[in-house]
Amino acid sequence: MSKFKVAIIMGSQSDWPVMRNATTLLEEFGIPFEAMVVSAHRTPKRLCEFAESAEGKYDVIIAGAGGAAHLPGMAAAMTCVPVIGVPVQSKALKGMDSLLSIVQMPKGVAVATQAIGEAGAFNAGLLASQLLAMHDEELKSKVKAWRQKQTESVAWEVE
Ligand code: RP5
Secondary structure, eight states: OOSOOEEEEESOGGGHHHHGGGHHHHHHHTOOEEEEEOOTTTOHHHHHHHHHTOBTTBSEEEEEEESSOOHHHHHHHHOSSOEEEEEEOOTTTTTHHHHHHHHOOOTTOOOEEOOSSHHHHHHHHHHHHHHHHTTOHHHHHHHHHHHHHHHHTSOSSOO
């Protein structure tokens, strides 16, 4: 049983088809996670409760939101647990609004912002796994083996 736990929070149920990509590698590496809807705007008290009790419960937080995507930054403002931000693609501005809302944090509060959409969510799971692997040799071996397999899967020749 893993000694770690990752929280995956998102602004809306509608973010889940993108955010579930963050679970792919966590599941593959056997890292437990909890996925929850926590909206900075619609459920601000839930966000406060979540962030203020995160330390000791979670080792990494993955936070995804779209549009005026204040969730990752506000979570990071309220806890020292590292926050990885995922900009979810919005209908109106294709996720540029989400990206800029998440990436442009003020000096002194950090969010590790990923790419817009599915790749960003997947990489959030990868980054969380790599961070935790620095404290766990067995997990480190699994992450390195996965990376090696990916490298070997890239063909030299174009078909
Ligand atoms: C944000 O607004 C959510 O993160 C979501 O990406 C976006 C739209 O939410 P819904 O109107 O689909 O619930 O808060």
